[in-house]
Amino acid sequence: MGRLGTYLTGLAIDGFISGSSQLEAALRFDLTFAEVEAEILELGFWPARYQRNRQSITCEGQLDLLRNTAAVIGCGGLGGYVIEELARLGVGRIVAIDPDVFEEHNLNRQLLATLGNLGEYKVTAAARRVRGINPVVVLVPHRTAFSAENGRELLAGATVVVDGLDNIATRVELIGICGELGIPLVHGAIAGWYGQVATQVTGDGISRLLSCAEAGGRGAETLLGNPPFTPAVVASLQVAEACKAILAQGKTASGRMQTLNRLEMEFEEIRL
Amino acid sequence: MQVTVKLFASFRTGRAPIELCEYPDGATVADVVADKGIPAGEISIMLVDSCHVNLDRILADGEILAIFPLLGGG
Numbered sequence: 001m002g003r004l005g006t007y008l009t010g011l012a013i014d015g016f017i018s019g020s021s022q023l024e025a026a027l028r029f030d031l032t033f034a035e036v037e038a039e040i041l042e043l044g045f046w047p048a049r050y051q052r053n054r055q056s057i058t059c060e061g062q063l064d065l066l067r068n069t070a071a072v073i074g075c076g077g078l079g080g081y082v083i084e085e086l087a088r089l090g091v092g093r094i095v096a097i098d099p100d101v102f103e104e105h106n107l108n109r110q111l112l113a114t115l116g117n118l119g120e121y122k123v124t125a126a127a128r129r130v131r132g133i134n135p136v137v138v139l140v141p142h143r144t145a146f147s148a149e150n151g152r153e154l155l156a157g158a159t160v161v162v163d164g165l166d167n168i169a170t171r172v173e174l175i176g177i178c179g180e181l182g183i184p185l186v187h188g189a190i191a192g193w194y195g196q197v198a199t200q201v202t203g204d205g206i207s208r209l210l211s212c213a214e215a216g217g218r219g220a221e222t223l224l225g226n227p228p229f230t231p232a233v234v235a236s237l238q239v240a241e242a243c244k245a246i247l248a249q250g251k252t253a254s255g256r257m258q259t260l261n262r263l264e265m266e267f268e269e270i271r272l
Numbered sequence: 273m274q275v276t277v278k279l280f281a282s283f284r285t286g287r288a289p290i291e292l293c294e295y296p297d298g299a300t301v302a303d304v305v306a307d308k309g310i311p312a313g314e315i316s317i318m319l320v321d322s323c324h325v326n327l328d329r330i331l332a333d334g335e336i337l338a339i340f341p342l343l344g345g346g
């Protein structure tokens with residue numbers, strides 16, 4: 001065991017190392033918070049912030065989360081909650097993509113929108129939020145719209161992609177690019193009291209789930225709007241899917257889509 | 273012939289969520305959609321007995337047709 005390992009072992013209490021001890025170690029050994037966290041987990045100890053992750057995620061799994069990257073496309077209703085949960089979960093790198101600034105009509109549902117940051121880029125607010133939650137997480141902000149032209153470059157290095165887009169046409173492009181790159185994609189979409197979640201792993205394209213019966217169709221959200229409770233629940237389901245995709249644990253919603261009806265509290269499963 | 277029509281999410285507004293309906297032989301999914309007053313441009317998934325179908329699918333007696341709206345918000 002090296003000097004850092006010996007030092008950390010001396011600071012562990014019941015297998016946990018506090019955030020202040022982690023910071024002290026980073027300063028003493030001139031390392032980043034994330035580098036110290038990796039060493040803590042490699043030693044089989046737990047950063048104290050993850051005490052309640054521990055019963056659901058192994059120490060090795062927590063290290064996997066730290067070493068992997070999730071790309072979040074869209075930082076609005078779904079994306080805001082997705083980024084929040086990925087940061088608290090401990091995913092080491094989050095690539096956040098959104099061209100927009102916060103507007104007043106975002107305040108009803110977008111976790112990252114506040115009275116104080118109206119007019120600010122959503123990805124800038126996301127980076128600040130993540131820094132305030134978990135210092136090991138690096139959020140890479142992209143103030144741009146995801147497209148067929150920039151998509152491959154933006155997704156390079158991502159372990160998993162989470163769909164927080166607000167339109168169907170770009171989603172279809174995202175599905176195609178993720179399939180081409182072989183990166184798992186966790187799709188989510190919302191409208192009113194209703195939502196849906198599906199996970200695409202290589203070779204089981206989910207574009208059929210977003211195809212319209214008639215050309216030029218529009219999503220129900222244009223008529224139903226987006227109340228606050230639907231993005232929160234759909235985003236949480238997406239983060240659970242992304243977590244499983246990174247950890248190769250459990251059973252993802254691959255090959256099927258879960259639809260949610262919050263008005264009548266119903267779930268339906270649609271097979272691809 | 274009789275077809276069970278199941279509607280989901282916003283398509284239930286002002287319509288029965290599940291209904292046994294009478295249609296002439298040869299009726300298609302498009303005929304049911306028109307009968308229910310659902311704009312085809314708002315439909316995403318259509319299933320007959322859990323298999324994906326298109327608007328031109330001819331229905332048979334006793335089948336169950338399920339129709340889901342297109343969701344695109346985020």
